[in-house]
Structures are given as C-alpha cells and as structure tokens.
Amino acid sequence: MTFLRVMGFSIALLAFYAIFSNSLPQVEPDLSEPVEVSTDGLDMDGMIVLGEKLFSGKGTCTLCHNNLGRAPDTLEMDLAAAFAERLADPGYQGIAAGGEGPEAVETYIRESLQDPSAYVVAGFGKKGTNDRESPMPIVDGPPIELSNVEMNAVIAFLQDRASMDPTVPLPSAEEAPSEEEPSGEGMVEAPVTDALAAIGKFNCSACHDLDGSGADLGPALGGIANRMNRTALMGAILDPNAEIAEGYDEGLMPDDLGEEMHASELLLIVDYLMALPEPEPSDENDEEGPATNAIDALDNHGCGGCHDLDGSEAELGPKLNGIANRMSREELKAAILDPNAVISQGFEAELMPDDFADDIVDSEMTLILDYLMNLPE
Ligand code: HEC
Ligand code: HEC
Ligand code: HEC
Structure with a gap:
C-alpha cells in the first residue's frame, strides 16, 4: 500500500x-x-x-x-x-x-x-x-x-x-480538536482542521440538507458546484444577504460567519462543498416537478393524511368524499389555498398547511379540483 x-x-x-x-x-x-x-x-x-x-x-x-x-x-x-x-x-x-x-x-x-x-x-x-x-x-x-x-x-x-x-x-x-474545552482568557479558539468538523462547528446542517441531514430552512447544498463557482460560494457564506436564494427567507442565515470563522475553516468548507455531489434523485416524486395525475397530486401534498379521502380514514380534517355537495369549485379552491379564512366546524384551526398557494402549481390544482368535485360520497 x-x-x-x-x-x-x-x-x-x-x-x-x-x-x-x-x-x-x-x-x-x-x-x-x-x-x-x-x-x-x-x-x-x-x-x-x-x-x-x-x-x-x-x-x-x-x-x-x-x-x-x-x-x-x-x-x-x-x-x-x-x-x-x-x-x-x-x-x-x-x-x-x-x-x-x-x-x-x-x-x-x-x-x-x-x-x-x-x-x-x-x-x-x-x-x-x-x-x-x-x-x-x-x-x-x-x-x-x-x-x-x-x-x-x-x-x-x-x-x-x-x-x-x-x-x-x-x-x-489536528489530532485533538479542542471542541468543548473552555478556552483560557484572551485565547482565540483554534480553528478546526477538517471540513466536517468545521461544518459541525457552524451548524450548517441545521438549516441545509447536507449529505441527507434533511434540513430545509436553506437550499440543499449537494451539487452546489453546478450552481456557483468558488468565489460566489464564498460570497454566499460570508455575505448571505447580498443575494437571497429564490424561495428562501432573508435574514435567516447567520451573517457574521466571516467574523466567526478562521480563513482556513472557510477554505475547508468551500472545498468540501465544491466537491459535494448532487444528491441521488429520491424515488418519491415529491421534488420532481408537478404531478400529472390527481392521485399523485393529492398524495404529494399529503391531503389523505389528514382527510378521509377515498377511504384513507384520516380524521384531522373533514372528509373530502362528496365535498361537491357542500361547496362550489371556487369555494373548494379557496378552502385549499387559504384554509384559515373559514374554519370548518368541529376542526382545529391552523392545522391545515397554509402554503399550498406556493406548493401547488396550476396544473396540479386543476387536477385536484376536477378530481374532488367528482368524488362521490
Ligand atoms: C439558521 C439557518 C442557517 C444556517 C445555520 C446556515 N445557513 Fe446557509 N442559508 C440559509 C438560508 C435560509 C439560505 C437562503 C437565503 C439566502 O440566500 O440567504 C441560505 C443560503 C446559503 C447558501 C446559498 C445557497 C444557494 O443555493 O444560493 C450557501 C452556499 C449557504 N447557505 C451555506 C451555508 C454554510 C456553509 C453554512 C455553515 C457555515 C450555513 N449556510 C449555515 C440558512 C442557514
Ligand atoms: C510551476 C511553477 C510554480 C510552482 C511549482 C510553485 N509556484 Fe508559487 N507561484 C508561481 C507563479 C508563476 C506565481 C506568481 C503568479 C501568481 O500570483 O499566482 C506564484 C505565486 C505564489 C505565491 C504568491 C506570491 C506573491 O508574491 O504574492 C505564493 C505564496 C506561492 N506562489 C507559494 C508557492 C509554494 C509554497 C509552492 C510550493 C509548495 C509554490 N508556490 C510552487 C509558480 C509556481
Ligand atoms: C396537516 C393536516 C392537513 C393537510 C395535509 C391537509 N388538510 Fe385540508 N384541512 C385540515 C383541517 C384541520 C381542516 C379543517 C380546518 C380548516 O378549515 O382549516 C381542513 C380543511 C380542508 C377543506 C375544507 C373542508 C370543509 O369541509 O370545509 C378542504 C377542501 C381541504 N382541507 C382540502 C385539502 C386538500 C385538497 C389538501 C391537500 C392538497 C389538504 N386539505 C391537506 C387539515 C389538513
């Protein structure tokens, strides 16, 4: 060897x-x-x-x-x-x-x-x-x-x-990263010397899906090299609010990492991220674009998990079979997009996700409405 x-x-x-x-x-x-x-x-x-x-x-x-x-x-x-x-x-x-x-x-x-x-x-x-x-x-x-x-x-x-x-x-x-050791007065904390330790130190995976951590407050970082070069990546870490990744909240990512990090740690993290592959596409088609049939669309958005839908028997929300007898197509659409405007009697408010307006694309909405309006009691 x-x-x-x-x-x-x-x-x-x-x-x-x-x-x-x-x-x-x-x-x-x-x-x-x-x-x-x-x-x-x-x-x-x-x-x-x-x-x-x-x-x-x-x-x-x-x-x-x-x-x-x-x-x-x-x-x-x-x-x-x-x-x-x-x-x-x-x-x-x-x-x-x-x-x-x-x-x-x-x-x-x-x-x-x-x-x-x-x-x-x-x-x-x-x-x-x-x-x-x-x-x-x-x-x-x-x-x-x-x-x-x-x-x-x-x-x-x-x-x-x-x-x-x-x-x-x-x-x-390098051998013994002084993680939890109380640092003496005036001592600057020694930089950690491997990428995963650095990522752990700054809690990146609390917000980013890094190698399957599943966190989704910030964009997944796998395959980031396909989206930005080294310089842009450093910028995104040091000055996160200069440009906000589409669909994510401003001001959430810490903006003082530049002061907290040793340069050597930044380089370790950047090298690591530049080499991080795009995650394998998961078999569940949740992130793979809009569903093309009503069953998948309802499935992707978890409707049957709260509503009794074609026998799913869930009862956190009202039964959806036969909904056409209770509301018009327009009312149904409104109930999905803005669930807290009217709370169905006997059910809890604030429980149904209120961000379907962002998540359900028009083509899916049409499929869902067509399907539910024709779903017999
Ligand atoms: C408290 C949550 C949080 C922590 C901790 C955090 N981030 Fe972020 N990060 C975000 C959010 C939210 C965004 C999207 C908004 C933005 O662009 O500022 C983001 C954006 C990014 C982007 C730009 C991604 C893109 O696709 O445009 C990179 C790169 C990044 N973070 C890297 C890191 C690294 C590396 C760490 C650890 C050193 C870290 N983040 C720690 C929340 C966080
Ligand atoms: C194949 C030739 C080559 C080799 C080998 C090489 N360098 Fe260089 N290096 C250069 C050239 C040319 C420059 C000037 C251009 C630049 O700034 O990148 C440079 C620039 C530098 C600089 C910036 C210098 C300044 O004046 O600002 C440093 C520091 C440096 N090299 C260190 C090293 C070290 C340490 C090694 C060995 C581990 C090394 N180089 C090996 C060609 C080389
Ligand atoms: C986390 C549980 C949950 C999920 C997921 C969920 N809902 Fe709901 N839904 C509720 C609850 C609780 C109510 C009753 C309270 C209210 O009106 O906000 C409700 C109310 C409704 C109503 C009004 C029903 C009536 O009889 O007044 C409709 C229509 C509806 N949901 C459709 C859907 C559809 C379509 C989906 C999937 C895209 C979905 N819901 C996903 C919990 C959920």
Missing part, C-alpha cells in the same frame, strides 16, 4: 517534471528521498523547519520560485513588504483583501496555495491570459499533494521569512 502510494507519487512527479522541464530553465530542486516526517507534537519552530524543507523538496516550490524570473523570487524578496502590498492591491479581490497583519497574510498565502488564480502577481500569469490565470499548480492536489499539516508548515515558514509570528495551527491541534 505504502509502496504503491510512493510509486504513484513518483510517477506523478516525473510526469510533472516532464511537462515543466521543456519550458523551464533547469533548476534541480532538492528531492532527497521523500521521507515520511512524523509531525506529531511538532512545535512552531519545528513547523518552520519542516516548511523550509518542503519548499525546496516535496513542494517543488523552488522549481519556479527562484531567481530565473519564472515566478516571484520568494526566498530573496522582502516578503513582509510584498504581502502587505498584495493585500492592499485593489486588484486583489480574494478572501484576505484589505486585511492586515499575520492572520491576513496566512489567509493570503493559503489562498495562493489552494487557488493560485485568485490573485496573479502582475507579469507572472499564464501566457495569453492577461495575468488572469496563474501557472502555479494547486499544491494540495496532484502531483504535489501537500497535506494540511505540510501546507501549514510552508505557510509558517513564509510567515517567519516575513518576520512575523506564524499563526497556523500546530499538528497536535
């Missing part, structure tokens, strides 16, 4: 070099054997050292980030000044835009690593894209595949080069 993974990695790496070596001046990164480094209990100094190793080794960063002009010469330039400049650049619209200080720099670097095209340093874009697309590979995907801890280490290394105290979480935080 381990052998296979090492093989796979080496092959991917070879392919990577084969592609880039044609277009690159030859610089040999230090590829001294890809040793498995144990990251357990590493402290911040250890993270910085690991980051430095990764930068010239497994990360292959020096393949491009060197003095040959293919990418910013990260190890030689004044990083503190460069990062401050990027964050303040009006052309930078990414998640740390306008921010300052080590946290913002962490976010900026992490975004550079996971979504290089979010900001392209002027003059370094892919040819012909007018600096819109970065030639830099995503470093947590193949072939480089840095793990979360490794990415944090690289970020710590670069923060240290920029003369600031690294703000990344230590690997120990």
Whole structure:
C-alpha cells in the first residue's frame, strides 16, 4: 500500500517534471528521498523547519520560485513588504483583501496555495491570459499533494521569512480538536482542521440538507458546484444577504460567519462543498416537478393524511368524499389555498398547511379540483 502510494507519487512527479522541464530553465530542486516526517507534537519552530524543507523538496516550490524570473523570487524578496502590498492591491479581490497583519497574510498565502488564480502577481500569469490565470499548480492536489499539516508548515515558514509570528495551527491541534474545552482568557479558539468538523462547528446542517441531514430552512447544498463557482460560494457564506436564494427567507442565515470563522475553516468548507455531489434523485416524486395525475397530486401534498379521502380514514380534517355537495369549485379552491379564512366546524384551526398557494402549481390544482368535485360520497 505504502509502496504503491510512493510509486504513484513518483510517477506523478516525473510526469510533472516532464511537462515543466521543456519550458523551464533547469533548476534541480532538492528531492532527497521523500521521507515520511512524523509531525506529531511538532512545535512552531519545528513547523518552520519542516516548511523550509518542503519548499525546496516535496513542494517543488523552488522549481519556479527562484531567481530565473519564472515566478516571484520568494526566498530573496522582502516578503513582509510584498504581502502587505498584495493585500492592499485593489486588484486583489480574494478572501484576505484589505486585511492586515499575520492572520491576513496566512489567509493570503493559503489562498495562493489552494487557488493560485485568485490573485496573479502582475507579469507572472499564464501566457495569453492577461495575468488572469496563474501557472502555479494547486499544491494540495496532484502531483504535489501537500497535506494540511505540510501546507501549514510552508505557510509558517513564509510567515517567519516575513518576520512575523506564524499563526497556523500546530499538528497536535489536528489530532485533538479542542471542541468543548473552555478556552483560557484572551485565547482565540483554534480553528478546526477538517471540513466536517468545521461544518459541525457552524451548524450548517441545521438549516441545509447536507449529505441527507434533511434540513430545509436553506437550499440543499449537494451539487452546489453546478450552481456557483468558488468565489460566489464564498460570497454566499460570508455575505448571505447580498443575494437571497429564490424561495428562501432573508435574514435567516447567520451573517457574521466571516467574523466567526478562521480563513482556513472557510477554505475547508468551500472545498468540501465544491466537491459535494448532487444528491441521488429520491424515488418519491415529491421534488420532481408537478404531478400529472390527481392521485399523485393529492398524495404529494399529503391531503389523505389528514382527510378521509377515498377511504384513507384520516380524521384531522373533514372528509373530502362528496365535498361537491357542500361547496362550489371556487369555494373548494379557496378552502385549499387559504384554509384559515373559514374554519370548518368541529376542526382545529391552523392545522391545515397554509402554503399550498406556493406548493401547488396550476396544473396540479386543476387536477385536484376536477378530481374532488367528482368524488362521490
Ligand atoms: C510551476 C511553477 C510554480 C510552482 C511549482 C510553485 N509556484 Fe508559487 N507561484 C508561481 C507563479 C508563476 C506565481 C506568481 C503568479 C501568481 O500570483 O499566482 C506564484 C505565486 C505564489 C505565491 C504568491 C506570491 C506573491 O508574491 O504574492 C505564493 C505564496 C506561492 N506562489 C507559494 C508557492 C509554494 C509554497 C509552492 C510550493 C509548495 C509554490 N508556490 C510552487 C509558480 C509556481
Ligand atoms: C439558521 C439557518 C442557517 C444556517 C445555520 C446556515 N445557513 Fe446557509 N442559508 C440559509 C438560508 C435560509 C439560505 C437562503 C437565503 C439566502 O440566500 O440567504 C441560505 C443560503 C446559503 C447558501 C446559498 C445557497 C444557494 O443555493 O444560493 C450557501 C452556499 C449557504 N447557505 C451555506 C451555508 C454554510 C456553509 C453554512 C455553515 C457555515 C450555513 N449556510 C449555515 C440558512 C442557514
Ligand atoms: C396537516 C393536516 C392537513 C393537510 C395535509 C391537509 N388538510 Fe385540508 N384541512 C385540515 C383541517 C384541520 C381542516 C379543517 C380546518 C380548516 O378549515 O382549516 C381542513 C380543511 C380542508 C377543506 C375544507 C373542508 C370543509 O369541509 O370545509 C378542504 C377542501 C381541504 N382541507 C382540502 C385539502 C386538500 C385538497 C389538501 C391537500 C392538497 C389538504 N386539505 C391537506 C387539515 C389538513
């Protein structure tokens, strides 16, 4: 297993070099054997050292980030000044835009690593894209595949080069997310380090049907990548009231997630959601568009669950068989659309759903009325 993974990695790496070596001046990164480094209990100094190793080794960063002009010469330039400049650049619209200080720099670097095209340093874009697309590979995907801890280490290394105290979480935080631990005074709660923990921390599935949680206060998020791109998704999370998803209530989704979340948590959630598949269509045809016959239409809206309808014998609402003897077609329609206008004697008010006007489309309503008006006692 381990052998296979090492093989796979080496092959991917070879392919990577084969592609880039044609277009690159030859610089040999230090590829001294890809040793498995144990990251357990590493402290911040250890993270910085690991980051430095990764930068010239497994990360292959020096393949491009060197003095040959293919990418910013990260190890030689004044990083503190460069990062401050990027964050303040009006052309930078990414998640740390306008921010300052080590946290913002962490976010900026992490975004550079996971979504290089979010900001392209002027003059370094892919040819012909007018600096819109970065030639830099995503470093947590193949072939480089840095793990979360490794990415944090690289970020710590670069923060240290920029003369600031690294703000990344230590690997120990990964093993034991300090969920319920009372945090000491003045301590900022450490970010959680996997997507599901982040989603749990912010209770997204209390309102969204996430992998079958069934909640429906907000839109289901499966297949969201078909509806929006990464940037729009981040926007929808950070500024939910800028655009309200059709059919849902405004002001319900918390609008302070941007302040509550660590940037790393946002990225975890976004990555997770972008990869979340469209849910399997359920066999019940409740969400599959309007019914095409009266029985299905009545079924979909649960009428027989409260009303005695063709022998369903439910008795929360009045019996519907023979309803034509009691009301006209128009009255019947009104009783369905606005059930609380008139409460049938002996039955409870407010029990019949009052949102059928939104749920029942015209074609279904016609089917239902035709059917009920002709339903014998
Ligand atoms: C195939 C070439 C290539 C590789 C490999 C590469 N980069 Fe880059 N990187 C670039 C280019 C080109 C840019 C400038 C364009 C841009 O902003 O995306 C860049 C930009 C960046 C930036 C933003 C720099 C700034 O000055 O604002 C950071 C941070 C960064 N890379 C880090 C890394 C790290 C860490 C690695 C290794 C894990 C790495 N890169 C690997 C080509 C590469
Ligand atoms: C208290 C309920 C609630 C919570 C908690 C909540 N949301 Fe929402 N969310 C909503 C509602 C309601 C909408 C639709 C209205 C709107 O667009 O603001 C929505 C909209 C969205 C959208 C836009 C979907 C679309 O199809 O347009 C996304 C994406 C989203 N939420 C993600 C999240 C994530 C991620 C979390 C957790 C970090 C979360 N939400 C937590 C209620 C919630
Ligand atoms: C959750 C239970 C419930 C569901 C589901 C429900 N109803 Fe009702 N319905 C009631 C109750 C209780 C009443 C009596 C109180 C009232 O008039 O609001 C009622 C009243 C009615 C009346 C007036 C009957 C009369 O004799 O005055 C009609 C017509 C009716 N419902 C049709 C429907 C149809 C059609 C559906 C499905 C589209 C439906 N209902 C779904 C509970 C329900």
